[in-house]
Structure formats: structure tokens, C-alpha cells
Amino acid sequence: MRRKQKPPLPKRHGLDPARLRLPEEGDWTTIRDHLVERLPRVAPGRIDELLHEGGIVDLDGPIAPDAPYVPGGAVWFHRDLPTETEVPFPIGIVYRDDDILVADKPHFLSTIPRGQHILQTALVKLRRELDLPDLIPAHRLDRVTAGLVLFVVNPERRGAYQTMFHKRLVHKEYQAIARVDPALELPRTVISRIVKERQVLKAFETDGEPNAETHVELLEQRDGLGRYLLRPRTGRTHQLRLHMNSLGIPILGDDFYPDLTDKPVDDYTRPLQLLASTLEFTDPITREPRRFDTTRTLQAWDDFDGWTRGNQRP
The missing domain is CATH 3.10.290.10 (RNA-binding S4 domain)
Structure with missing residues (x-):
């Protein structure tokens, strides 16, 4: 190579x-x-x-x-940097050794530099705060999604961990908060074709060969809201948000589905109630089983009144 x-x-x-x-x-x-x-x-x-x-x-x-x-x-x-608004929420560290680091990312923080988000990204913040200049993510989470991201510390191990995600050898679990539809039969697996076009913010489902699959399960419910467990087998753009929306139960705080909402980038109220809660895999280097769980919870479930008032606690 x-x-x-x-x-x-x-x-x-x-x-x-x-x-x-x-x-x-x-x-x-x-x-x-x-x-x-x-x-x-x-x-x-x-x-x-x-x-x-x-x-x-x-x-x-x-x-x-x-x-x-x-x-x-x-x-x-070096390119000139854009003017950025600080994302005022800390990144949690779930695990760290000489090869990998598992971060617990807050809502509103991009995983990697892109567009107008450069310094205010998980990668740059961790590189600077932990003095890890060669840190690189093995996969990504959307800016508005909170939860676990696996980073590779040792440059010589990048290929092994990134390939593990490309080959879908990582078991991922997400939690989401959405309304409960008593007529909706769960658990179920949603299978569809998702397309994301360049320069278009929203992805969409269309006819054709399926390329996205998500298992959806209702864990518990109260006051018309449900806490859902989502297990994606694929990783299409906005897959979980689209699949929940297609079931008629869009995730709380979603500014894209069903309707695109114009929200200022520094508005940290009502975060998307989607959390990457579990990563589980066989370590490609040590061959040992690994499981990591988030330390975060979803505000709409813990404190629905506070969430609806717009309290900032991603």
C-alpha cells in the first residue's frame, strides 16, 4: 500500500x-x-x-x-476557518486504550469537520483536548444524534477497525423517543430503499432494490410516548429517522422528517431524541468480545416537561 x-x-x-x-x-x-x-x-x-x-x-x-x-x-x-458558535456540551469518554477510544458524543456536535463545522467537532475537540493528533473516527454519527462513536488512536490499526464497520461486523443499538401508535404492530423490521442526493438536505425512500433495514421494538411507554429500541442492519443516511417516520411515529425533535424546519445552528433546544446506545463487536486485533454502552439518556423520556420548555441538556 x-x-x-x-x-x-x-x-x-x-x-x-x-x-x-x-x-x-x-x-x-x-x-x-x-x-x-x-x-x-x-x-x-x-x-x-x-x-x-x-x-x-x-x-x-x-x-x-x-x-x-x-x-x-x-x-x-491551512484554510481559513469559519466563524463557529461553540457547542457547550462535553464529550464523554467511555473507554480508552492504546488502540481505540470510545466517545459519548452530545447532540449538536458533528463527528468530523465538514462545511461550517470545523473546530466544533468531536474529532478536533478530542485531538486537541487529549493531545491525540492522529485520532480518526472508525465511523460517524450525524451532528444531531448523540451517543457512541469509536475512534482509532493508533494509526496502524485504522484499517482493521474501519473495515469492521464497512463489513457490518458491528452490532449497533439506538434508543429513540416517539409517540405511541396503539394500532402499530411491534416489533417489526422495516426494509426499504433510501436515496440521498448531493446538495439535497433530506433523504427519501423510493421504489427499487432495498438497501436499508431496521428492527424496531417498543421497550416501554407512558403518557402517549414510547421509548424505542432500534437495531439497524445497514447504515444509510438518516435511515432510522426515515424508517420511524415511515411508520407514522417520527422521532421527537426531528427537524427533517416529516417536515423540514428551519432551525438556527446555535439553537440547542429540543434536540433530536435519538441516541446511539450500544456498540458490540469482536475486536479485530485482540479477537476479544467488546461491548460499550452509552452513559447518556434522552431528555424527553427523563424530563418531558423540561424538554418541551426547551431546557438545554443534550
Whole structure:
């Protein structure tokens, strides 16, 4: 396997620098000319600043503002960070050894940097707080879903743990709070085809070969609400939310299903009542059985009045 080239810039805020390969074909006179065309969202003046500051480098060091274009080369730089609102909820640590770390993620915190969420992500926070620069997730949870995420501490073990998820060798359990429909026969397995299109926020179910399967069970109920156990056999985007919605019992706090609700990114009231509660697998390195359980609970079940008032306790 070809080793990934080590960046000539150190991590910043727990993040690797961006790498841009320079195309073999092109008529740019300087590297600056190419960057101005390649990075339309970055003002030319900002590119000039980075070049004068030595913030854009190749393997030989900082690139001069008038450096000639070199086909097939590569440059590295740190992207400017977006303005982010702090997610004020701590990440729990369920387990840690030399190879893995199991985090208990709060609602509203993305697993990895993406879009407008960079520093306020579980990966970056854990890298910085625990001084684990090589930490990487073996899988992901949606930003609005709380619960267990397995991270790999030892870079040499990444493939083994990530492959375990790709091959569906991990038993996952989720808990969800939704209303109870007395006419709905449970437990049952929901099987459907889910499609998620690029640049479209919501996924949807459609005809065709099934690619998503979820076992749904009602654990207990009170005052018209139920606490449900969800066991997904697949991992399609928004699968659990879509399947609960298709049963006519959408998860409390869902701003996507059935209807898309415009909610400010810093509104931490009424979190989605979905929790990744259990991860269970045979460790690919030690061959020992592993089971991890969340320390979190769902607020709508513990304190429904407080949840409806919008108290912030993800």
C-alpha cells in the first residue's frame, strides 16, 4: 500500500493542512495564477497575504509570490476557518486504550469537520483536548444524534477497525423517543430503499432494490410516548429517522422528517431524541468480545416537561 505523503506543514487546531495537486496541463504563468482560478471562494488578496506570509508551501518550503507554475507538483496551506458558535456540551469518554477510544458524543456536535463545522467537532475537540493528533473516527454519527462513536488512536490499526464497520461486523443499538401508535404492530423490521442526493438536505425512500433495514421494538411507554429500541442492519443516511417516520411515529425533535424546519445552528433546544446506545463487536486485533454502552439518556423520556420548555441538556 502506498504511504500517504507527510504534509510539510504541521497540524493547526488539530487539522492537517489542505493539499492541492497542480494539474499536468494548464497555461498558468505562476502558482498564484492557478490558485486564484482554483480557489474562487478565496479572495485574491487573501491568497497574496498567504504567499507573502509563507503560508503556502511545497516540499521545498514557502512558495514565493511570483513562483512559476510547476505541472504535477503540489502545494499545502491551512484554510481559513469559519466563524463557529461553540457547542457547550462535553464529550464523554467511555473507554480508552492504546488502540481505540470510545466517545459519548452530545447532540449538536458533528463527528468530523465538514462545511461550517470545523473546530466544533468531536474529532478536533478530542485531538486537541487529549493531545491525540492522529485520532480518526472508525465511523460517524450525524451532528444531531448523540451517543457512541469509536475512534482509532493508533494509526496502524485504522484499517482493521474501519473495515469492521464497512463489513457490518458491528452490532449497533439506538434508543429513540416517539409517540405511541396503539394500532402499530411491534416489533417489526422495516426494509426499504433510501436515496440521498448531493446538495439535497433530506433523504427519501423510493421504489427499487432495498438497501436499508431496521428492527424496531417498543421497550416501554407512558403518557402517549414510547421509548424505542432500534437495531439497524445497514447504515444509510438518516435511515432510522426515515424508517420511524415511515411508520407514522417520527422521532421527537426531528427537524427533517416529516417536515423540514428551519432551525438556527446555535439553537440547542429540543434536540433530536435519538441516541446511539450500544456498540458490540469482536475486536479485530485482540479477537476479544467488546461491548460499550452509552452513559447518556434522552431528555424527553427523563424530563418531558423540561424538554418541551426547551431546557438545554443534550
